[in-house]
Amino acid sequence: MLAVIGLIQEIITLAPVLVKTGADLAGLWGKVDEVMSANRVVGDADWDALDAQIAALKADLAKDPGQ
């Protein structure tokens, strides 16, 4: 019983992270698909948007989220 409760707690703890991760990856993939299928050199706006997202993620990875 305790093991099941522990497992449920883990899923609850992780679920928001995983849902967000899945949504972030889906958004990224949509953008990559759009840029790759366009018949042009990658534009400045595409690069700038990508760099901004990377900078935000790098800041998150550098953080110590604590408990």
Add this chain to the structure above:
Amino acid sequence: MKRMIVLCVAALLVTSCTAAKIATQPVDMTTVSKGAYAARSAYEGLLILAVAYNQRPPCGQPTSPVVCRNAEVVLALRKASEVADTATGAAEQAVRRVGVDPSVAQAAVVAAQSSVEAFKKITDIYSPKQ
């Protein structure tokens, strides 16, 4: 969960396919710039997984869940991320620079793809898809 794995594989396939295409065709800046973009995007995808790992509860405490974050793993992820950021950033700068020799830009893209593959090896082991 399955969707996440499919997305990761798809992102890396685009990178690999672009690399193969670059190797067999005359150097063309549209293709090279897309190769750089794919590498930098794949890096972003791996960063998303690394951040998700970093948001787990810490390991090594009495109340730690089985799925937790190990401080040493976080350091390894940060280190690999820095290397991939530098290499993919260099590829981006190479393809964005006006008048750059396409073969020089292509070499930067190949280096960027290798750095992303190295980062992927670490996230494959520790990503939240476990």
